[in-house]
Amino acid sequence: MMTNTSPRSLVWSMTLVLLLTRPTSPIDLPSGPYSQQPPIVIWFHAVKVHPVGALQAALASGIPNHVMISFMHRLDADWQASPEALKAIEHVQQAKVALIWCRSLWPYYHNGQIGLRTLMDPQYYVNEIRALQAEGQAMKADYVAFDLEPYGRSPLKGLFKGQGAFTSQELAAIRRAVQQAIEQAGQVDFVLPAGSPRRDHPYNILSGLGRLRICQGTYYNNPLARRIPYDYEIFGAHVSGQKWRFVKPDREYFTVQDLFDRSQIWSNRRGLFIYSTGADSPKVAEDLKQYSKSLLARSYANR
16 A cells, blocks of 8 residues: 655656656756656666666666666767667667766776866866767757766775865865856756765765756665755665665665655655666566556556
8 A cells, every 4th residue: 555645745656657657758857846847757777787678677667757877987988889878778769768868077097187176177077068968969868967976996086985175265166167167068957966965075066067966865765864964856766676774774775665655755856866786776677667567556446
């Protein structure tokens, strides 16, 4: 039995039924109250991590109306030369759901002179925004996104993940660079993460590069872990095929059943971002299929 009780949660449940029974098309980005707009439901697919079979199963469920296909930085991987990327793009476009093309903002390996000064360089952001927009246009993506987290051998990992604080002067310089870049090249559509609990972390500034910010601080099925001190539009959820705990005892993953039967925990946001690990994604996708069948059965039974 569904446990949603708030009016908005019921609206979201009804909207999910509509997603399953009507053709979908890309949703306009928000300009009014969230409650008056259909939810964005994003399935996350990393090109080199998630099996394409899981993507197909998630699409078959009818629940995601957006898919974020994430690839490394453009200097590390050419999407046009990647069979995995091309196949994922093809599946999403054939399913007629919205394609979000996501790139890492920072190179994994071809790092050049990347460092603290890069964060303060508006031209770096302008170049990355324009390159991402060009890729999106070339593949006919509906939206584009940046992943702000440094990976691989990026020298920024030590800066972003260390315990040292950025000075107020450094943060001000980063903020000026981001503002100048947006004035020249505009914002991308989505960005993740939306911020950091640390007030002195550059994520809280860099997230301004995107119009819709995806929160990773909401990943765990624990109300205490979801006390987020920064703004965001998209509720991120780490979804697993089972309720197992990650690193800390209070960080339990969501299951598909948890996430949708208790949609009141996220339905006041613009949408939902469904993240799973590569190994776990086939089970999560299958759970989505089973949930959609159950939801439709309940809907028809109530007619």
